[in-house]
Amino acid sequence: MRDWYTSSYSPNGSNCVEVRESPTMADVRDTKHRDAGYLTFGAEEWAAFLHHVRAEAR
Structure with a gap:
């Protein structure tokens, strides 16, 4: 797994x-509350999220 x-x-x-x-997931955490844990998303969910964000940024 890649570093944060x-x-x-x-x-x-x-x-x-x-x-x-x-390759199979992405973990996401708040920089101000790293000790509070993180959310895990499957690779397909994460790819769909990134696709949507990138499309909105155009």
Whole structure:
């Protein structure tokens, strides 16, 4: 599994979410509350979410 990372659109790395991905899933957590845990999404769910976000950004 890849290390946690933030979006390049979050230049200071705070007040955002972090993601770590693998071929089968993606974990998402709040940078301000890392100790609160994370949400896990299946690869298909994560891909659909990214597709929607990218489509809305255009």
